Amino acid sequence: MDFTNKVAVITGSGRGIGRSIALHFAQHGADIVVNFFRNRAPAEDTAAEIEKLGRKAIVVKADVGEPEGIETLIDETEKAFGGLDILICNAASGYNRPVMEQKIKGWDWTLNINARSVLFLAQKAAPLMHKRGRGYIVSLSSLGSIRVMPDYVVVGASKAAIEAITRYLAVELAPLGIVVNAVSGGVVETEALKHFRIMKNDNILVAAADRTPAGRIVTPEDIANVVAYLCTPQAEMIRGQTIIVDGGYTLLV
Secondary structure, eight states: OOOTTOEEEETTOSSHHHHHHHHHHHHTTOEEEEEESSOHHHHHHHHHHHHHTTOOEEEEEOOTTSHHHHHHHHHHHHHHHSOOSEEEEOOOOOOOBOGGGOOHHHHHHHHIIIIIHHHHHHHHHHHHHHHTTOEEEEEEEEGGGTSOOTTBHHHHHHHHHHHHHHHHHHHHHGGGTEEEEEEEESSBOSGGGGGSGGGGSHHHHHHHHHTSTTSSOBOHHHHHHHHHHTTSGGGTTOOSOEEEESTTGGGOO
């Protein structure tokens, strides 16, 4: 796996899965645009780790849930590196509440950051990729797109939208030499799990590992491995797919 001299934008890459993806690409030669919206310190830490690997990194504050944030992120990428090869749509947020407690504000916030951003980031990034002859876009989904999870209705809807957008992008951007896919992770132990009521009990993670055929829950590095593979010529004929990385968790009834 060689990404030498490639430029990768990873949204929400200050910590968690985004950080692991950013470091994985850097370890294999890519220069990285680290994106954050609220917390600069973790993003700066990620950039510092990338630079220790001998790669270039810039940190861009941008809210990808807003058109201005998308413009800023891609414009700063072009200004710093002159182009773009890889776009990883990882940034996510959401109002985790039961159906009857959801608000319109929560719906709009969640869908804009998680799903709308994928469409319009791709729209903005595609010309830069086309100039280089090819490009790759991978978005992060979750099992909530096809399964019902507690308090997850608007996030699940946004993830289902991501998977639909992925299919449309894969078809319409193919003539520009751009490959588009999504990766859906199972139970991944990150800080984000703390926002789920059901996950506040440590026994839940143990139970998830016990019922996973692979014998453990998914790590951010597992996700990063698959995301990176989808950005290689070896995965050229995988288009518009959502690859589930869950250690077999969803195979069991």
